[in-house]
Amino acid sequence: MDEADYAQANTEFLESVLPRKHKPVAQATGFCLYCGEPVPPGKRWCDEECHAEWEEEQRIKQRKEGQYGLRKR
């Protein structure tokens, strides 16, 4: 194992134990994260449609934040 391999393995290890900052963490609140309808405990969206819409929204938000970050000096 050379140093590059070690660094790679180390990064993978850290990524497996640290919370992923680049991925939004969605916590179950008892309500659909997209439309706000009450959902069964442990569920985060009422259906796949809301899930898909929510993911799209997160992607757009992240893209906007990225652009803002680039413009900011």
Ligand SMILES: [Zn+2]
């Ligand atoms: Zn919903």
